[in-house]
Amino acid sequence: MSFKSKKEDDILMNEDIRFKEVRCNSDSGESYGIISSQEALALADEAGLDLVCIAPNAKPPVVKIMNYGKFKYQQEKKKKEARKNQKVIVTKEIKLSVKIAANDINYKVKHAREFLEAGNHVKFRVFLRGREMSNPAAGVEVLNNVWPMVEDIGQKEHEPKFEGRYVNMLVVPKKKEKN
Numbered sequence: 001m002s003f004k005s006k007k008e009d010d011i012l013m014n015e016d017i018r019f020k021e022v023r024c025n026s027d028s029g030e031s032y033g034i035i036s037s038q039e040a041l042a043l044a045d046e047a048g049l050d051l052v053c054i055a056p057n058a059k060p061p062v063v064k065i066m067n068y069g070k071f072k073y074q075q076e077k078k079k080k081e082a083r084k085n086q087k088v089i090v091t092k093e094i095k096l097s098v099k100i101a102a103n104d105i106n107y108k109v110k111h112a113r114e115f116l117e118a119g120n121h122v123k124f125r126v127f128l129r130g131r132e133m134s135n136p137a138a139g140v141e142v143l144n145n146v147w148p149m150v151e152d153i154g155q156k157e158h159e160p161k162f163e164g165r166y167v168n169m170l171v172v173p174k175k176k177e178k179n
Contacts, residue, residue, distance in 0.1 A: 012053035013068060014041060019061045022053075027066040034060055091121040091170075096146070098126060098138045105142075109149045116154045116173045124160075126167040139167030147171075 017037050024032040024040040044051035044065045055062035092115040094108050112122045126139035143160040157170035
């Protein structure tokens with residue numbers, strides 16, 4: 001086992017375990033009780049396995065006699081499986097303005113519908129410039145005009161709200177019913 005990976009894991013193994021007494025268990029589930037760390041290391045050497053500290057903060061610390069390489073491999077395998085099963089949520093952003101024309105809204109909504117159909121979240125943002133900041137209701141009105149165009153395939157995560165120089169509305173795809 002390389003010295004570098006042991007430091008990354010922060011796991012005490014073999015000669016690094018310097019506790020006076022430890023509670024020792026085997027990989028097969030057998031318990032050796034509370035013994036000195038030298039006895040536990042001797043048992044591990046006898047079995048041709050590693051002595052790994054699995055609970056250093058316990059009183060007394062708990063060690064396990066196991067094949068550490070195999071254990072590490074199985075943990076990596078579980079992590080990969082968990083990563084494979086998780087779903088990454090992508091949020092696409094559609095920027096609008098208070099003075100946007102109707103055909104521009106239709107064009108941007110067409111893209112938003114494509115994003116929603118692909119399963120992505122869509123964040124509509126109305127940027128307020130200069131004097132438009134004094135009337136954020138105009139931005140909310142633009143988003144309220146956009147909402148009926150996407151409500152058949154999406155649902156609002158929250159109502160349009162004022163955040164800094166933007167009025168934001170998040171739309172997520174509707175859940176598909178399983179037949």
